[in-house]
Amino acid sequence: DVVPFGNADFNFDGKVDLADYSMLASAFGSQSPEPEYLPVCDLYLDTKIDMEDLQAFMAHWLEGTELLCDIAPNSGDGKVDLIDFSVFSQTWMATHTDGNWNADADFVPTDSSENIIDLEDLQVLAENWLTGTSL
Numbered sequence: 001d002v003v004p005f006g007n008a009d010f011n012f013d014g015k016v017d018l019a020d021y022s023m024l025a026s027a028f029g030s031q032s033p034e035p036e037y038l039p040v041c042d043l044y045l046d047t048k049i050d051m052e053d054l055q056a057f058m059a060h061w062l063e064g065t066e067l068l069c070d071i072a073p074n075s076g077d078g079k080v081d082l083i084d085f086s087v088f089s090q091t092w093m094a095t096h097t098d099g100n101w102n103a104d105a106d107f108v109p110t111d112s113s114e115n116i117i118d119l120e121d122l123q124v125l126a127e128n129w130l131t132g133t134s135l
Helices: 018-027 051-058 082-089 119-127
Strands: none
């Protein structure tokens, strides 16, 4: 599905994500020349930001973003499921100096040298659980 007349990456950071949605949401319902109107969000070039623009945007939601927590098999398979949890569980409470350390399972890296795969990482895994799977 192609964006009709534009790029759904409104802030040009290489991904279609919450920052872009925020821009669209702030302009939603506006039309030119209202101050809220953002021409970059007018994907249909009809001088208004409406449901057509939102639908075109949603067709490209999360393009360019990496699927968080999809760590297995190898570089991922496009979904967060039991295979990822299995790899994650093998690294539970590991630090970067342990033999079972896996940096890919450290979803919430800290600034210290004492990185650890812990409850914060498990929370991120739970928040992304079954992403990419069909229920």
